[in-house]
Amino acid sequence: MQDRYAIQQTLGTRLGRQTLLGYDHQAQQRVILKYLCFDEPVQSADIRRFQREIRVLKSLSHPAIPRYLDDFALQTAHYRGLMLVQSYIEGESLYQQIRHGRRFNEAELTQLAQQILEILCYLHQRQPALIHRDLKPSNLVLADRAHDVGQVYLVDFGLVQAAAEPAHVLMIAGTEGYRPPEQLGGRAVPASDMYCLGMTLIHLATGYHPTELPHQGLKILFAQELGDFSRPFKRWLRWLSEPRQERRPASAQEALQMLARAEEVFARRGPASVVYATLATRFRQQIQLFASLKPFGSKVQLIERDRALEVLIPSLALQWPAVYRALKLTLVGLIGLGGSSYGLVQLSLASVSALWRYGCLAGLLMASAIAVGRGLLKLLQQLKRSARIQLEPDILLVSYDTPAQPLEFVVNARKQDIYDIIFKPDASNLYLLLKRNRTRSRQLNYRLSAKALALDPDEMHWLSDLIAFWFRHSR
Incomplete structure (x- = not known):
């Protein structure tokens, strides 16, 4: 092969792949040849894995890992596929x-x-x-x-x-x-x-x-x-x-x-x-390890404090019912504001003697302005709402931070009061199963939803690993 390599022995065979003992005539040494055969049923995933193995071996340099030597495609009467050549280890x-x-x-x-x-x-x-x-x-x-x-x-x-x-x-x-x-x-x-x-x-x-x-x-x-x-x-x-x-x-x-x-x-x-x-x-x-494994481009922030770790999720998914109510309140307020302003102008031009009508319109104007302000505030709260997960040595805190509102704690549990932490394989939800929850709701089965937190599967996996690590290690 390649006017350089000779096959001496088959060391292992599995569907679509062979591991061969070969000899490199140019370097005059034994080598290992890994062959992916296209003549047998091979899926695209097999080709990707083989190519990934080549890339990985090229990037590695460790005395206890075989060295990458060569790779090439084969198209002969007897061989059709990909070949990886690596150093031979006698033993x-x-x-x-x-x-x-x-x-x-x-x-x-x-x-x-x-x-x-x-x-x-x-x-x-x-x-x-x-x-x-x-x-x-x-x-x-x-x-x-x-x-x-x-x-x-x-x-x-x-x-x-x-x-x-x-x-x-x-x-x-x-x-x-x-x-x-x-x-x-x-x-x-x-x-x-x-x-x-x-x-x-x-x-x-x-x-x-x-x-x-x-x-x-x-x-x-x-x-x-x-x-x-x-x-x-x-x-x-x-x-x-x-x-x-x-x-x-x-x-x-x-x-x-x-x-x-x-x-x-x-x-x-x-x-x-x-x-x-x-x-x-x-x-x-291990904190630095988790920080380095955080998915690229993630908006989640990992903040290390003196004796605690805080995970800040800066912008949550919009809660559309609340957004709808905020928009409705704002729209009603704007309509009322426009109508009362127009009425006041018309009234002032027609007659200033009808004080009671003037007072009613002024009250409507004020109420409409308040409604607009409240609607815009609620909309801002939805846009700026964030979540915090605090991992203290022996306490887990989960809270939501909404502008112009006190911090809302939904989980406050000692580590000894946590029965289990379950992560769904599809990365959709992380469940905190509690024996005791020291919050107003006292909810014992709390769900952290990827959809509500606006996190993708990789971010949810990372968050799950971090909380599980705290659950096992912190004291």
């Missing part, structure tokens, strides 16, 4: 090692986790953040044994997605057993890779595929298989593998820091103040 995948009977102890898993998290830190800290979405033992290659466990490489970026990319609901990315629940809707965030890593480490530690382990709801019960592992490591592993996204580490950096402090943070006994202080410091450290 075995972790899946192959498990199949050969290898079991990893806690020290080895800790080393593996540290290496993988450092790779994910590199991906998650890019702008925008890159989510691998298919982290599993077969996509992790263990190479030279320069240290105890060996050097780990992360391969196969076929499902990589930028955090800022819109979700494709019909696209289910990832592999069963390792895929977090949120990816069933096509959506992924840095915490999604944390779940994949948790499932991968559980597989390496137990020797069982995650689907072979007992379940309790969406939770996988694995602790009974890790009798020789320490309690802090098992609790750290449980943290990574939480089915609910908001209960997992928000980033690889956070997971890496907590792994280094597992004995201190995840021990059963110990000063609660140490745990709480550790969790509290993470809140401030």
Whole structure:
């Protein structure tokens, strides 16, 4: 191919795609050839993903990620499609090692986790953040044994997605057993890779595929298989593998820091103040991450205060019934204003002796002017109405700010009084389920609507992640 590459072996095949071991005669080295075949049923989405993988690999430069070398289109008698050439890593995948009977102890898993998290830190800290979405033992290659466990490489970026990319609901990315629940809707965030890593480490530690382990709801019960592992490591592993996204580490950096402090943070006994202080410091450290992930061009403002965070949504969707009433009041006032003014002019020209008529018209003029003023004020209130969501260390406040009116609080709840936070997959609504609401309405099931807040799906996803992060982390 290209008078340069020779195919030596087929390493893997799936519908429309092949992974080949090749040889580069020009560079005189082995390479990996990834081939997207047009002769088999291929959808446009497959071509886009393949092209995205090429773009991503071109942009990456990390010692534990295969290097991009070349790409080209093929149109020959035997090959018709796209080809990606990347550096060859000599070694075995972790899946192959498990199949050969290898079991990893806690020290080895800790080393593996540290290496993988450092790779994910590199991906998650890019702008925008890159989510691998298919982290599993077969996509992790263990190479030279320069240290105890060996050097780990992360391969196969076929499902990589930028955090800022819109979700494709019909696209289910990832592999069963390792895929977090949120990816069933096509959506992924840095915490999604944390779940994949948790499932991968559980597989390496137990020797069982995650689907072979007992379940309790969406939770996988694995602790009974890790009798020789320490309690802090098992609790750290449980943290990574939480089915609910908001209960997992928000980033690889956070997971890496907590792994280094597992004995201190995840021990059963110990000063609660140490745990709480550790969790509290993470809140401030993650604010910059959320600020960087805010959708481009969003009008939402994120304001950090001394011990709180405020989300300001400056202009809400118009409430058309209220706008209609304001316009009606203004129009009636203007008609009355015009009629009474005309009547006063005519009356003053005809006769000034009819004082009682003059008084009536003057009163109508004043009432009409007041009506116009009230109508315009109500219209201004609709145009300038804003929403505020305040995330204090232990209190959630939701309020609406309307010009010339006192602040209207609709939610005032302590964190301990929040039963759950539910986000609809279609990004239409965010529900706050409360045990107690310390406002006048006392509403226990409050809905934040994307339509009412005038937010698009990406903004709603971002807002949901931020509130969920506060719900889990703040103290």
